Amino acid sequence: MNLILVEIITLSRVKSTTNCIYKYNFIFDILCQILQRAMYYSTEKRTSARSVYLIVFYISAISMTAITFYALYQSIVEYASTGKIVIGEILVKTEFPFKGFSKLITYLMIVSVVSWYCVTKLGGDKVKEVSPALRAILQIIVLAIAVVSLYEFVYNFVIWSSLITINALGGHINLDTISIAYPNPQTPWNLVFATKMSLAAFLISAHGFYIISRKDKPK
Numbered sequence: 001m002n003l004i005l006v007e008i009i010t011l012s013r014v015k016s017t018t019n020c021i022y023k024y025n026f027i028f029d030i031l032c033q034i035l036q037r038a039m040y041y042s043t044e045k046r047t048s049a050r051s052v053y054l055i056v057f058y059i060s061a062i063s064m065t066a067i068t069f070y071a072l073y074q075s076i077v078e079y080a081s082t083g084k085i086v087i088g089e090i091l092v093k094t095e096f097p098f099k100g101f102s103k104l105i106t107y108l109m110i111v112s113v114v115s116w117y118c119v120t121k122l123g124g125d126k127v128k129e130v131s132p133a134l135r136a137i138l139q140i141i142v143l144a145i146a147v148v149s150l151y152e153f154v155y156n157f158v159i160w161s162s163l164i165t166i167n168a169l170g171g172h173i174n175l176d177t178i179s180i181a182y183p184n185p186q187t188p189w190n191l192v193f194a195t196k197m198s199l200a201a202f203l204i205s206a207h208g209f210y211i212i213s214r215k216d217k218p219k
Helices: 002-082 089-093 104-129 132-169 191-216
Strands: none
Touching (some): 002 089, 002 104, 089 104, 089 191, 104 191, 132 191
């Protein structure tokens, strides 16, 4: 009788242990499935985001190249016919896609910044592989570019605003064709072009300095 009771108890324990094993296996399988789905959606999300940045980069790069070549071509034609040229004036005068819409210089400024941002999102992790010495050199160079571009932006904007005020006081409103014959009197710079592109240069260099400095911080 005792043997029968022992056998019954043993069988019940084995059955209970087996049920626990099945239960934990079931839970483990569910956790594995959840983890696999999370990894799948995470990978899919990263791939989707990278595709978006890549497409936007190509569109911005093509637009930037097209605008630059157009400006060079029109500048060469103007110089051949008049013998003088105002740097950037073609981009300020040309409106796209129709008259009264945005100017090419505005598009160029936007696509320059957007292209840089996409580049940092696509290859920003490569900064981790750069040696600390090279990273320090890049930080100094980018910081110097940021300082110079900020100075140029403020300088050009102040002069542009001052000349607009002088023209307005004289009864003549002129916003887009204001230029300054500096540093070379033979090749004056359009102030709208100089102001917007120096702003774009400052934004790009400041963001680049931030990216390099962020990667340099210890985790």
